[in-house]
Amino acid sequence: MGIYLALMAEGFFGYLLPWGNMSFWGAQVILNLPAALPVIGDGLAEWVRGDYIISGITLNRFFALHVVAIPLVLVGLVFMHIVALHHVGSNNPDGIDIKKLKDKNGVPLDGIEFHPYYTVHDMVGIVVFFICFFAVVFFFPEGGGFFLEPPNFETANSLKTPAHIAPVWYYTPFYAILRAVPSKLGGVIAMGAAIAVLFLIPWLDRSPVRSIRYKGILSKIALTVFAISFIVLGYLGATPATPTATIMARVFTILYFLFFLLMPFYTAIEKCKQPPERVTGGH
Incomplete structure (x- = not known):
């Protein structure tokens, strides 16, 4: 869940970087949410933006978070996940604890080696992901308006609010x-x-x-x-x-x-x- 939360933050910080009109107003909505908090809300929203409005200061701050800070957090979380996986072991679709039954050498009877079994298993998922990913990148980048919204092809304009x-x-x-x-x-x-x-x-x-x-x-x-x-x-x-x-x-x-x-x-x-x-x- 920590990795999921970090990926959500990574996506949000990167969403503002194109400086499109939808990115600008979407960030405006989200960054105004802290202002709803009593007493500290307005000051907190200003602190998050780094300015009274979304400006180049906010853009530079989000660029640093998107390119450096959050990726480092993700690397740390992935490392912790691998360490925990090595210590506890992977799960299985049946949710059965395979450590209950071991052979004379203390190895789980139903345990399998990471290579080639897990590497081949994960490679299939990676290949399928890249097929879908590159299909979107090269042939369907707009995604019907879900990946790249039409208003985002316009430069950010604080005087022009998108219809939706x-x-x-x-x-x-x-x-x-x-x-x-x-x-x-x-x-x-x-x-x-x-x-x-x-x-x-x-x-x-x-x-x-x-x-x-x-x-x-x-x-x-x-x-x-x-x-x-x-x-x-x-x-x-x-x-x-x-x-x-x-x-x-x-x-x-x-x-x-x-x-x-x-x-x-x-x-x-x-x-x-x-x-x-x-x-x-x-x-």
């Missing part, structure tokens, strides 16, 4: 939650909570099994509702805030949070399947 200000697609679910709350401060708190609650999943999940394939029907229904809510919120965050869209955003925001708030209860009471002792299905 929307963040890039991977922020739209949280932006929809922000707009769903009438109060500005309440929206900021709701958006922050929507991100922060993701860190609490290991403590909220009381299920005796880790894999969704062995969990009960309640977990599967809840996960389906959560996925639908997230996708719908992503769509609503990219569209203008009409009355109908606002009502829908409020409904799906409630469903989004209910997935986490009710998790300690439905994971504790549901009946789960017994996972096998071996990853291979042997006895």
